[in-house]
Amino acid sequence: MSIKFQLKASVLAVALASLPWMSAQAADEPIQPIEPVKEINLALSELGKKLYFDPRLSRSGFISCNSCHNLSMGGTDNLQTSIGDKWQQGPINSPTVLNSSMNLAQFWDGRAADLKEQAGGPIANPGEMAFTHTLAVDTLSSIPGYRREFRLVFGEDGVNIDKITSAIAEFEKTLVTPNSRFDHWLLGDQDALTATEKAGYELFKNSGCAACHNGPAVGGNSFQKMGLVQPYQTDNPAEGLSAVTGKDADRFMFKVPTLRNVELTYPYFHDGAAQTLTEAVDIMGRLQLGRKYSAEENAQIVAFLKTLTGDQPQFMLPILPPSVDETPVPRPFD
Amino acid sequence: MSIKFQLKASVLAVALASLPWMSAQAADEPIQPIEPVKEINLALSELGKKLYFDPRLSRSGFISCNSCHNLSMGGTDNLQTSIGDKWQQGPINSPTVLNSSMNLAQFWDGRAADLKEQAGGPIANPGEMAFTHTLAVDTLSSIPGYRREFRLVFGEDGVNIDKITSAIAEFEKTLVTPNSRFDHWLLGDQDALTATEKAGYELFKNSGCAACHNGPAVGGNSFQKMGLVQPYQTDNPAEGLSAVTGKDADRFMFKVPTLRNVELTYPYFHDGAAQTLTEAVDIMGRLQLGRKYSAEENAQIVAFLKTLTGDQPQFMLPILPPSVDETPVPRPFD
Ligand code: HEC
Ligand code: HEC
Ligand code: HEC
Ligand code: HEC
Ligand SMILES: [Ca+2]
Ligand SMILES: [Ca+2]
Structure with missing residues (x-):
């Protein structure tokens, strides 16, 4: 055969x-042991961690990456299929983000080549975070704490979706479980x-x-x-x-x-x-x-x-920079 | 007057x-400076931290205390009124849990005397976590990691709502911002x-x-x-x-x-x-x-x-003990 x-x-x-x-x-x-992570851009990954936990990347202001890939629970939501914006029932089981950097491609059907390409998906997916990349960029750009951190990390002014997904992907690279x-x-x-x-x-x-x-x-x-x-x-x-x-x-x-x-x-x-x-x-x-x-x-x-359960990623809960008067207000019930 | x-x-x-x-x-x-926290029962508070982050205290398996009192965001959800079970619109703005141990009573109308009395409320509130105390206790009791930790902390077997709310309240006592x-x-x-x-x-x-x-x-x-x-x-x-x-x-x-x-x-x-x-x-x-x-x-x-923004509580994201075959399965869409 x-x-x-x-x-x-x-x-x-x-x-x-x-x-x-x-x-x-x-x-x-x-099977080989998980190799320890190397060559992490620490500032980029710290920024990515904040974004991973930030529900302001969703239309409702309520759902973050961590809602469906909860790092307290093995990087999943432990639900049959996910709960998305407005409690929509998701079409498929949420896979773990743990060790996902080792995947040959992302998603069950491999439709994203890598973590960076993947990370743009859920933000704009109407059944998940239901936002648009433009609104996500506008929201983050309005927040002085983020503006400063993006400038520090990228050495230039400006927030864009490419920088957002790079940072999230860098954080995800740290999520290995040796x-x-x-x-x-x-x-x-x-x-x-x-x-x-x-x-x-x-x-x-x-x-x-x-x-x-x-x-x-x-x-x-x-x-x-x-x-x-x-x-x-x-x-x-x-x-x-x-x-x-x-x-x-x-x-x-x-x-x-x-x-x-x-x-x-x-x-x-x-x-x-x-x-x-x-x-x-x-x-x-x-x-x-x-x-x-x-x-x-x-x-x-x-x-x-x-016996394949490894050390779960250990890190401080990130503290997010606050919105300011100019930040678009989430409208979860519209 | x-x-x-x-x-x-x-x-x-x-x-x-x-x-x-x-x-x-x-x-x-x-105004006086915030006094540093004293006399914390550390094991009780660590257990309470897990419970605070555990969405299995809700009917859907999706909503934890931290969903509405997000410790990355000042202990609130930054929404006009909260999103509860099945995306129900809450009746009132979610107050911060930061420094709530100093309140003369809990809730906007003071209907709970203290944090321990308060903590039982949201679990069973149909508009919030929509669970029952019995189901919450059954769920936690089914999880070996929790059974062990309750035994360690309370020096006896058994999980009940009184122990659950004591632990959450002890964790909340640590949430001061000096x-x-x-x-x-x-x-x-x-x-x-x-x-x-x-x-x-x-x-x-x-x-x-x-x-x-x-x-x-x-x-x-x-x-x-x-x-x-x-x-x-x-x-x-x-x-x-x-x-x-x-x-x-x-x-x-x-x-x-x-x-x-x-x-x-x-x-x-x-x-x-x-x-x-x-x-x-x-x-x-x-x-x-x-x-x-x-x-x-x-x-x-x-x-x-x-200038009243203090040090936000700094702690490791808790890792929750996994459910086992006997653990009741959340049914968020029923
Ligand atoms: C021919 C390839 C193949 C073989 C052989 C195979 N698997 Fe799988 N396994 C898969 C695929 C593909 C999936 C995902 C299927 C799906 O989700 O629809 C999977 C899923 C799983 C899952 C679920 C993982 C999850 O997170 O959802 C477990 C557990 C598993 N396999 C264990 C085993 C065990 C044990 C064996 C041997 C008895 C085995 N597999 C043999 C391809 C294989
Ligand atoms: C509403 C739930 C939900 C949200 C929010 C969400 N995801 Fe996902 N995620 C899923 C589901 C479901 C899949 C599987 C989709 C598929 O394969 O078609 C998935 C797939 C993935 C994968 C691929 C893993 C693999 O093994 O294929 C990664 C990585 C990932 N998500 C990271 C993220 C990041 C980063 C964010 C935030 C920017 C995020 N997710 C937000 C539910 C969610
Ligand atoms: C007579 C009592 C009283 C006085 C005087 C008073 N407040 Fe208040 N303050 C309240 C009450 C009660 C609330 C809550 C009202 C509500 O939410 O409906 C409140 C709410 C607030 C809030 C909103 C806090 C939050 O988290 O929602 C701010 C800010 C505030 N007060 C600042 C001030 C300032 C500044 C002054 C002086 C200009 C002031 N207050 C005078 C009783 C008072
Ligand atoms: C669905 C949203 C939601 C969830 C989940 C939730 N809360 Fe609340 N919480 C609120 C709202 C809204 C109020 C204000 C209610 C009122 O005053 O009538 C509140 C009030 C409180 C207060 C009183 C604070 C004060 O200053 O009066 C505390 C303490 C608190 N919650 C802790 C918790 C704990 C612990 C949990 C988990 C067991 C939890 N909450 C779950 C939304 C939520
Ligand atoms: Ca799964
Ligand atoms: Ca408020």
Whole structure:
């Protein structure tokens, strides 16, 4: 089967691409430790953090990036589909922003190339923040504290959407979660995992999960068909990559989600239909691999998946510069 | 006029109650520096911080205390009236939680005696978090991370609404904002204020504002009639203290809001109708004192009020313990 072959080849490629600082053990595994973040422009990222938390980027003045990608809750909202402007029901499950810098592209269907391109989307999306880029720029430009900070960071006067999305993307680059128990194990601490967790990992590798969920993010690096062996039943109309490529062959191809911090990112799948990891693992086994796991096997895999929870980003709650008399007033009920 | 006499007496009482650690200067003033917080039960407050940020205390799983009292934005939502469950329009402006521990009572009409009594309100308020205390307790009890933390903090098993509100109230006690430029001046730094700001403060004292806005919180310590000299025009049906006492004489008596951080807590008044400080000061002058300030006087008072912005609470964004399979699932769209 050509797809299966392709998958095996990709596991091999990842294994070969292992990095010099890894232990011999990590190098042999399909999953690598999360690399610490490097080369962060700190002032840019601090500005981005403020913007990430600022509901004034939304029409209502109530919804910020953190509303739907709550960094207290694994970078998600833990809802089946999101709540947007005026309580509109979102079309799809909100993926985590944690480790999203490692994704080969952004969104379930990959329609944004990178974090900077992505960040402009929700601000102007009528179902999310429902603002316009012009109004967002006008709002921030009216605020002296932001004007000063943009000048400091960019070395020139003026706020524009390009600077806004660069800053948010730089902050998002810092949102990695190293130091999980699984990484401890990869880095040589044999005792970091229990026997059950190790058994779960063996199953995860040997039965084929690692064919799609691999690399440092345990996913995020390819598009794959949801329902490879057996079709996935859902009411959700999303069709994945084909919406971007227009190719029929790409129907139901979704970006493989990262399994880092998957304990925190419930509910699961693009439609948010699986509430528990037990359910998600069962569905993956049957639909992607044609394999029905026993309750014990399923529990072992779930135990392994929970070892992928890493250090959550630790930072001070940002204090936002206040609006002034000239700042446009939010009108949430108009 | 008996009300005026009463007001003068209360200023005197505050001046007499000045504390030993104050400079001679502060002791003579109607406003005292914010005292640093003491005797905080740190474990209880840390638990309360998590609860304050946890949207699982709401029916939708989307709204936390921090949604309406955003600690990135002066402890308010900066909206005329709040957005509650299902985007319901709230009846009244959301007051700041900063320094609210100094209030003689909670809410605009004082219907809650203290922060602990207050905290149970919004959880069960159908227009705010729209949950029930039973469901809130069930939700938290299902979460192992919370079960452990409640046990650690209270020295016994079990979660209940009394423990939840105690913890939130303890966290709120930490939300004081000392160290404003005005406090620097009170504590002896003559250069902490500009000439304009000092002129503004003199006007604030001499024309009578300090009769109602006094003490360490510059308000929060009495109920006063809104529209003392001239009636206040508003569409908002709130009638203040009379809703609590049933007395006709208490109609339009509202708790005098703290003016600490008033630069951050726009828009102003219980109906959120005044968008700017300039407008609020003008209305106060005319309606409470029968005095129309010149543009220059108004600007001086506004400049003084902006010196009341203190150090905002600085803390790490809390990381919330994840839900588990047994945790009730939020149903925001039912
Ligand atoms: C109203 C809810 C909501 C808001 C507000 C929101 N997002 Fe999202 N976000 C989503 C949803 C839903 C998706 C998935 C959309 C899709 O794939 O089609 C998403 C996708 C993303 C992704 C892609 C992650 C991945 O793995 O593909 C990133 C990154 C992201 N959002 C960051 C942000 C930033 C930055 C902001 C603020 C500027 C923001 N979001 C505001 C709901 C929201
Ligand atoms: C052929 C590729 C492929 C294989 C094999 C595969 N997965 Fe997946 N996995 C995906 C894709 C694609 C998704 C996203 C599907 C969707 O949301 O519609 C996904 C989603 C998941 C999710 C939900 C993540 C989230 O945040 O929503 C979990 C958990 C998961 N996989 C675990 C596993 C396990 C365990 C195995 C082995 C039993 C496995 N996967 C095998 C491609 C694969
Ligand atoms: C949906 C918006 C909303 C939510 C959620 C909310 N509040 Fe409030 N809060 C308000 C409004 C509006 C008032 C004023 C109500 C009144 O005075 O009648 C208020 C009043 C208060 C007060 C009184 C302050 C004063 O000076 O009188 C405190 C303290 C407070 N809230 C704390 C909390 C806590 C703690 C939570 C979470 C358990 C919370 N609030 C949730 C909107 C909200
Ligand atoms: C007789 C009592 C009284 C006097 C005198 C008084 N105030 Fe007030 N002040 C109040 C009350 C009561 C409110 C709340 C009214 C409401 O919201 O309906 C208030 C509200 C305010 C607010 C809005 C605060 C907020 O957060 O909404 C400002 C600003 C203010 N006063 C400043 C002043 C200034 C400046 C003066 C002098 C010109 C003054 N006040 C004189 C009682 C008084
Ligand atoms: Ca999810
Ligand atoms: Ca206000």
